[in-house]
Amino acid sequence: MTRRTATLVTSIVVLVFSLGLVTVFPVPFVSFSPGPVKDTLGSSGGKPVVEVTGHETFPTDGQLDLTTVSVTSPDRDLTLPQAMRNWLDPHHDLFPRDIIYPPEQTADEVEQQNEAEMTGSQDSAVAAALQAAKVPFHPKVSTVSKGSPADGKLKPGDVVLEVDGVAATQVPQVGELVRKNKVGDDVDFLIRRGGAERTVVVKAAAAPGDPKRPMVGITIGVDSPVKVSVNLGQDIGGPSAGTAFALAIYDKLTPGPLLAGKHVAGTGTIDALGQVGAIGGIQQKIAGAKEAGATVFLVPAPNCEAALHAGVDGIQLVKMSTLDDAIGALKALGTGTGDVPSCTR
Template sequence: MTRRTATLVTSIITLVLTLGLVSLFPVNFVSFSPGPVKDTLGQAKDQPVIEVKGYETFPTNGRLDLTTVSVTSPGRDLTLPQAMRNWLDPHRDLFPRDVIYPPEQTEAEAEQESTAEMTGSQDSAVAAALQEAAVPFHPKVSSVSKDSPADGKLKPNDVIYKVNGVAATKVPQVGELVRKNKVGDPITFLIRRGGKEQTVTLKAAATPGDPKRPMVGITVGVDSPVKVTVNLGQDIGGPSAGLAFALAIYDKLTPGPLLDGKHVASTGTIDALGQVGAIGGIQQKIAGARDAGATVFLVPGSNCAAAMHADVDGIQLVKVETLHQAVTALTALAKGSGEVPACTP
């Protein structure tokens, strides 16, 4: 073997070994890819995905899919070749790890946070759906902020009857009645706790960032005979299924099938007032919905610009800002007439 040949062989071996070693090192990125879809009007492990008891329900038809994104977990690292494959795949995205996960967050902490967000989204979906379906209920305390005026005085599950003597019959009314006061004013709540009525007086504090806006430090949900169970186990987390949950609950509580046999998919957070919020991974969710056969996709308004970059061939993107707007759009689609807001470039 000549010196030149030996040098060439040595160089090639060194290059191969170097590339092999580099490919084993983790890169500080996580991948987003299309995740599973679940029909919220269907079954999961021989149980309804959304089970409603304590109130009259009505038959539904069609499919109403919640959509998900598969995200690299905090306990898993991507190698360079894996990251490159994700980067080249039009249905996947790469993000710096610290954009998605706090630097010190463990896998167990991430799962716990995701589960808590899912539970919160279910509570908000129930509140929004009951209001949209005009089902009677009383507002109740869902959570109390630490070191707020309500801390130690109001408790989760306290049912709210009146605020400063005025009956509160809807979730938004509680906040509206609080905001009629000034910072520092006493605010009296008539509540039921443990089967007994009692009066609690709080001193309104300033909202962080808005010194003139009064607050007491509670979030509000609903107390109702309607009991909703979501049978999805621990497979799905996060808050982005809120809109799908709310629509499924609404469809079951109101006469006449909302979808009229259509296959609809959706994403979006929802609050107790029925406002739909933005989510991550919209392009991956649209890809997953299209692969599952959906022909309509409900998109939070603030996600519309990103949604237009997805492969939307064969799927109609409907822009929604509130639960009421989503219901109105689906009703129009079922009837074949009426306004259906669209995501546009």
Template sequence: MSRRAATLAVASVLVLVLALVGSLMPVPYVALMPGPTSNTLGTNEKGEPLIKIEGRRTYPDQGHLNFTTVTYRGGPGGRIDLFSALRGWLDGDIAVVPEETIFPKDESPKQVDEENTRQMRDSQQSAEAAALNELGIKVGTQVVVDSVQKGRPADGKLRPGDEITAVDGVPASSVPAVTGQMAKRKIGEPVTVTFRRSGKEDKVTLTTVAAPDGRRAVVGIVLTDQYRFPFKIDISVGDVGGPSAGLMFSLAIVDKLTPGPLTGGTFIAGTGTITPQGQVGPIGGIQQKMIAARRAGATVFLTPKDNCADALAARPDGLRLVRADTLKGSISAIDAINSGKGEVPSCASR
């Protein structure tokens, strides 16, 4: 073999080895793919109603109001290799994004999972409140301890789940009301917190300390507004996190509490966060969620207005995009689709 041929052979082997090593090399990217869809009017993995209402008259419902999800591969401790990332970039159904998009550098995977679980819990509460507000059913509120910071004055005195009923004798009607009352205290001053735990009311006096910014007096608790509903609503979705199913939960609750099927036989899927006032907010992974919806059989997809541009650019054939600004507007749009009368807001006409 000539020297030139030998050199080319060695070079070729090196290129192949480097290509192989590179293809197996973990990279800090995450591949987002279409995930399962679930019918909020149907049953969960255990065969139980996904949304169960007790203590209030409900009506037979049928059809599909599906929420959509995104699955992923990769992340800290299980990174995808370069070959998988390249294949994802070439696949129109997959989005390859930087790892920190899903797993912020200052949070562990466990913290990300816990945050997703918290967001799902909060979205269910907001969805329930939005549905009842839409139907004119009165909803009460209460201020609850979400977490207690270690080493702070409240540590060992208050617990997650405690209902805060008053601060220095002033009723705690909302989280802003509590923070407003706390703002009146200087660092190092005492504050008396009245709380309810397991049905019993008690109070504790705590000496405030400085917040991390050094400007505010705090006792080391994180508060959240929870809602008191006049009847029981139970949403069971299994191992699904995040806030993006809020709109579809609200629609299903409205459907169950009102006569006649809301869908009118149309297979409707969608996504969007929801506030207790019924405002719909944007989500991530719109492309993968539309693909999942169309594969499941959906012909109408409710799309938050701020996701419309991206949705239009990647809309699957046969899927009609209906712009969702509010819960009330989404209900009106579905009614218009069913009746053939009235305006149906479109992503193409913002």
């Protein structure tokens, strides 16, 4: 073998070996791709996806999909060829791994956080839907922050009847009444615990980052004879399905089908006041909704600009900032009258 031939063979071997390493070694990215959708007005495993009991319910008509994003799991790595395929697909995205999965979090911790966010979104959805449907309820303590003024005094499940002698009948009232005090003031809570009423006094402390804003360290949920259970039949985490849950609950609690037979999809976090928040992966969610057959997509207002770059035709992008916005838009679409706020350039 001549020296030239030997050099060529060696170069080829090195190139093949290098390419082999490239296909095996991971890159520090995760992929976002369209995930599965779930009809919140449908059923899963023989059970309604959103089941409402303890109150009269009404028939629904149409399909209301919650949408998801498939993300590279925290215990898997992308290779360079896989990353390149995702980068070239217009409905996929790549993000630095450390942004999605902070190095200080384990895979189990990420999963637990996603589950907690999903549970919290369901609680907020119930509160927002009951208020929109004008179904009466009492606020109740959902969580108590460790080390906060309420720690050891209030407990999750305590029903809040009054704050400083004022009846509390809506979720927002509790925080509003607390904030009428000053930092250091005693706040009187009349609560019901275990069937008995009692008064609990909590000294207001300064909220983190705002020394003049009083807080006691609790979050508020809903105590109501209306019970809502969610049966997804698959693992879906995070808070972004909150708005879809709230709309499904509202539709079941109010007469007349909200969707009027339409196939609607959407996304968005929601708080107990019905405020809709931004989410990640909007382009992937719109692509997944379109593939599932949706003709309308409910977009949180802050996500409108990104939604317009999804590159998905044949699906109407409806802008919403609140649950009331979404309800009003769906009613207008169903009747063909009224304004439908849209994402526009």
